[in-house]
Amino acid sequence: MPIFNKSYKITHKGVDLHIGSDDLEAFAKFYFRGLPVLERCTEKFILDLYVYAHTSGLNPLVVLDEIKSLEVPNEFTRTKPATMFTRLPLKGIWHKHFFSSHFLGQNMQIAQGGGRLETSIGQVLEKYEGIENTDENWKAVAKELTQETMALFHQRKERSCLTGEWIIFIKHEGNNYYMSISFHANDDISIYDDVLTSCQQDFPHLTEIVKNYAIRTA
The missing domain is CATH 1.10.287 (Helix Hairpins)
Structure with a gap:
């Protein structure tokens, strides 16, 4: 489980949020109960989910259902299968769509x-x-x-072809590491920078792996 020790002041869609470390920890424990992936989620991923839930009306369970489909073989999903980015700078990083009525x-x-x-x-x-x-x-x-x-x-x-926004994650040694939630409008460089920053903070052993994806997946 991420070590929540930061506070955030964020404005999104005109909503001002003051998020304490206790807020994030309580949010994570409530929504991720019964789904043993918290130890593979970055604080950035939890923060994104918290922000979109409190400013955009996104139901976190929509995202967690897609994570379950990634974790549990043959779990049903109505969105596109997870795919790996093939162009730099995101080459080697994976994404999975999630869908809600917003899309x-x-x-x-x-x-x-x-x-x-x-x-x-x-x-x-x-x-x-x-x-x-x-x-x-x-x-x-x-x-x-x-x-x-x-x-x-x-x-x-x-046809399970619904599209929405993205769960950004990394595959390493048979496990998925959930980095962030991203929108199609976000540019590739900002998504990549978020992944690197998240790795450095929560999973340092993945940092060089991500940097070398372009070589390893060529």
């Missing part, structure tokens, strides 16, 4: 891309071509268009 719009946009939405709309309009111009008929059209739109999302969900 519904993003997934709808992806699901409807590539002309899929236009095709579905066209099929519905063709089906109702020439109908009488009444309120009831157009309500029926609108209802079916909504159903087709949601069907694209559910198809993506059933």
